Amino acid sequence: MEATAIAPFLPYIFDLLSLAIGLGIPLLLAGPLTWAERRQSAMIQDRVGPNRAPFPLIRSRNITVFGLLHPLADVIKLITKEDTINREVDRFLYNLAPLIAVFPALVTFAIVPFGPDVTILGQTWSLQIARVDAGILFLFAMSSLAVFGTTLAGYASANKFAMLGALRASAQMISYEVTLGLSVIGLIMVFGTLEPNAFVLGQGAYLFGGWIPKWGILVQPLGLIIFMIASIAENKRTPFDLVEGESEIIGYFVEYSGMKFGMFFMAEYIEIVVISGVVTTLFLGGWQIPFLMDGGFVFPWGASFEMAEWLVSLLRFGAFLFKVVFLCWFQLMLRWTLPRFRYDQVMKVGWRMLLPLSLLNVIVTAVVMLY
Amino acid sequence: MGHAKPVESPTANITYRVLNPDYGVFERAFLPAIAAGLGTTIRHFFANVTTRKYIRTIEYPDNPVEYPQRFRGMHRLVPREDGKPRCVACFMCQTACPARCIHIVGGETADQSIEKFPIVFEIDELRCVVCGLCVEACPCDAIRMDTGIHPVPVTSRQEGLFGKRDLLGIPSREERKSGRRDTTSRPPGTAAGTGRKDRAHGDGGAGGSAGGFGEH
Numbered sequence: 001m002e003a004t005a006i007a008p009f010l011p012y013i014f015d016l017l018s019l020a021i022g023l024g025i026p027l028l029l030a031g032p033l034t035w036a037e038r039r040q041s042a043m044i045q046d047r048v049g050p051n052r053a054p055f056p057l058i059r060s061r062n063i064t065v066f067g068l069l070h071p072l073a074d075v076i077k078l079i080t081k082e083d084t085i086n087r088e089v090d091r092f093l094y095n096l097a098p099l100i101a102v103f104p105a106l107v108t109f110a111i112v113p114f115g116p117d118v119t120i121l122g123q124t125w126s127l128q129i130a131r132v133d134a135g136i137l138f139l140f141a142m143s144s145l146a147v148f149g150t151t152l153a154g155y156a157s158a159n160k161f162a163m164l165g166a167l168r169a170s171a172q173m174i175s176y177e178v179t180l181g182l183s184v185i186g187l188i189m190v191f192g193t194l195e196p197n198a199f200v201l202g203q204g205a206y207l208f209g210g211w212i213p214k215w216g217i218l219v220q221p222l223g224l225i226i227f228m229i230a231s232i233a234e235n236k237r238t239p240f241d242l243v244e245g246e247s248e249i250i251g252y253f254v255e256y257s258g259m260k261f262g263m264f265f266m267a268e269y270i271e272i273v274v275i276s277g278v279v280t281t282l283f284l285g286g287w288q289i290p291f292l293m294d295g296g297f298v299f300p301w302g303a304s305f306e307m308a309e310w311l312v313s314l315l316r317f318g319a320f321l322f323k324v325v326f327l328c329w330f331q332l333m334l335r336w337t338l339p340r341f342r343y344d345q346v347m348k349v350g351w352r353m354l355l356p357l358s359l360l361n362v363i364v365t366a367v368v369m370l371y
Numbered sequence: 372m373g374h375a376k377p378v379e380s381p382t383a384n385i386t387y388r389v390l391n392p393d394y395g396v397f398e399r400a401f402l403p404a405i406a407a408g409l410g411t412t413i414r415h416f417f418a419n420v421t422t423r424k425y426i427r428t429i430e431y432p433d434n435p436v437e438y439p440q441r442f443r444g445m446h447r448l449v450p451r452e453d454g455k456p457r458c459v460a461c462f463m464c465q466t467a468c469p470a471r472c473i474h475i476v477g478g479e480t481a482d483q484s485i486e487k488f489p490i491v492f493e494i495d496e497l498r499c500v501v502c503g504l505c506v507e508a509c510p511c512d513a514i515r516m517d518t519g520i521h522p523v524p525v526t527s528r529q530e531g532l533f534g535k536r537d538l539l540g541i542p543s544r545e546e547r548k549s550g551r552r553d554t555t556s557r558p559p560g561t562a563a564g565t566g567r568k569d570r571a572h573g574d575g576g577a578g579g580s581a582g583g584f585g586e587h
Contacts, residue, residue: 040416043415043416043419043420044412044415044416044419045415046415046419046425046426046427047426047428048426048428048430225402333409333412333413333416334405334409336412337405337408337409337411337412338405338408349401
């Protein structure tokens, strides 16, 4: 009885749930990532890192949970901070820029499938906010909007240093967008689709008689490296952080304070999660676990292990989350390992190394595919 | 490794060499070097996350380190068995103090083995220069600096004045560790009860823990 009564509303419930998870992953991960960035860098540099913000309700005992409450304290500080606005700024664009910076970062996660299709009461729930046929194109279209946020921020804040940072940012982001797009073309040729969930399904196939999963990382290793480098450059993080260059110019958001600065800051961390999600989907098999079929594990040497469908789906969602968190960790790791490129080096790496390499990747893939 | 070519300086007649190392393909490909760097950082990361191997930070208020044995910390007055201070108000420490931070008012007692006792014994910890001369000077081993703690921070000058009762209440390092007050402890060679030096040992002035000062 109840099942039939709910049935007409199920698609909407599914959509809302997808939205909640799809927005929840980047938003909920971004906060702890700011903590992870500080704490992880401390561990790399043999320090202790932030560990003092106590749990406010229980005063008698000093509960700090490894400093995990620091992001909360940071947010409270940013929100309650005075928002100073320079007299000379272009008010409209100045207020608009942080929104434009956050928007593309959040919206690109819509095409990332974070789990397999689940069938509940005879209806299919696709764990993906938007199943767009041209999903990859949507990704590039939206991520290229991010350059507006940075450029407008630098332009509108009437500050030469901000302008300088914005110029650097726009040049860098536009340069690396070319490479970013070209590095995926090989992958598109291999899987013959532009739809992210089809990518993940395609990566469920196996090579060499079922022994090796046909993941993007194994089919297109060069594509993965170039994509990873280009997306870090897009996100303006070390070693491509000369846009901010804390020690010499302070970047396009010098004039921002309070939560408006916080939004630029948040956008960077959301983008880390989004990059991780996209790389997972395209190159690391998305929610696929090697040898885990719809009915359970089936190993190429003949062994098999049956599992209920809901358990398989849960495992696959967990696998996606694990891969995303791992890639976030890896991006932080990269940031605290590498020194910053000089501006001419950024351009040289982008145009004279990565672009030819990505073209080469396309050609080699095409030749292999033809044969 | 690299070649150096001489460059003529336009301003002075100096020839200097510019080192322009000729990086090979391996170095210029960045990736192997990045992998090596990642190896180092990941090693440090996991070693520190699991066992805090390389971290040398002293987390002071949470996990304070034990100070060395000879650390001169906060003063304390050593009590007798009856809980009163060993001090006999001889003014030796007050005289020795270069910072003039000790203030004693002596009084007489009927106890013939003690004769005098301090009515007031104040140390201004804000003026104290932590030289330890008071400990050297004391003939009764009545004042020590073996507490192993700092003088505590205060919010007014008045709070910096530590009276007889305060100074008696501070435990020694060993007492703090064992959790009980020890009124019978005394260095070898002191007479029972009074805490005075047994003159038979002829060891005059230097008492307490930090010997060696002024022994010549």
